[in-house]
Amino acid sequence: MKYLIHVLILFYLLPLSVFANTKGIISNDVTKSNKTTLTVAIAEGGYYPFYYKEKDTLKGLSVDIINYIKVNSHFDFNFITLQWPRALDLVARGKVDLILTLFKTPKRKQIYYFIEPSYGSEINQLFSLTDTDIDFTGQLTQLAPYAIGTLREYSYGKAFDQAQYLKKRPALTEEVLLKLLLNKQIDMLIGNPFKFSRLINHEQLNTKVRAIMPYVAMTPVYMVLTKERKDSHTIKQTLEQLIQQLKSTPSYQELLDKYQLNFK
Missing domain, CATH: 3.40.190.10 (Periplasmic binding protein-like II)
Structure with missing residues (x-):
């Protein structure tokens, strides 16, 4: 009798294990x-x-x-x-x-x-000093006269990456790029606006650095x-x-x- 009860219990529990992953989720x-x-x-x-x-x-x-x-x-x-x-x-x-x-x-x-x-998806945006007059309506050719700070080994979308006519100045970190911009060693920088906006706010540079619209790319x-x-x-x-x-x-x-x- 005890054996029969044990078998019945196992049979009752079996569906729980069999159907636990029916939605394709790997069991945690x-x-x-x-x-x-x-x-x-x-x-x-x-x-x-x-x-x-x-x-x-x-x-x-x-x-x-x-x-x-x-x-x-x-x-x-x-x-x-x-x-x-x-x-x-x-x-x-x-x-x-x-x-x-x-x-x-x-x-x-x-x-x-x-x-x-x-x-x-990520958006990339240009930033410049507030006293710099840069006309950008979305055409990368408009940026040809300027030195643009970038991060080493970063990609900014196919069009920007392949634009050999642009003067790109790579740096290791966002903090370095911002210093280069403040020292006027570059005319603008490109990057993740969320990251740079936080950095600009933290350094209290809102009156010195501005974001340029439109975005360069969404990737x-x-x-x-x-x-x-x-x-x-x-x-x-x-x-x-x-x-x-x-x-x-x-x-x-x-x-x-x-x-x-x-x-x-």
Whole structure:
């Protein structure tokens, strides 16, 4: 009789395990020991609103995407803060697994696996000194006379990247670019307006530096995976499944609204 009761209990519980994953979500009931840890490179100083620190807590759209993947997969993540060029190099060589918030270019596609689909979009904007008269209506040729500060190893959209006639002056950080602008070593700089607006406000430079409209470009951003891991293809498939799954939910639109990245 006891054996019969035991069988009935097992039969009763069986459907719970069989149908637990009917929505395609990988079960989050995974012990820590079964987790595969992936290292994630992020840039020094953060990249608001994609990732940034608030009271020693890492926040942002990219972080929320990573947390969603963590909950719904067997992956765990370890964030590593690096200078941007070094981060790109280490992921290319397989010393770091992932990098966040990257634009897709033909050169980069040869080096990294881009996780499809993109998980957001970024706008790039020009900034100049308030006493500088620059006429810009959206045509990049209008910028030919000026020296433009850029970040090393960053992409600003296909049109800007391929505009060889532009005088681009690369620097390592946004802070350096801002100093170059204030010292009139460049005429303008280009970058993420969220990041630069926060920096300008923090340095109380609102009367000295202005944003120029219109935006230069709006470009999809991707999570990027090294090609050097033996299990890269499997990881890529899982990450793509989960990002696609998240983007199909109302929660994704709420995240875009939360970080003011819903440009529709």
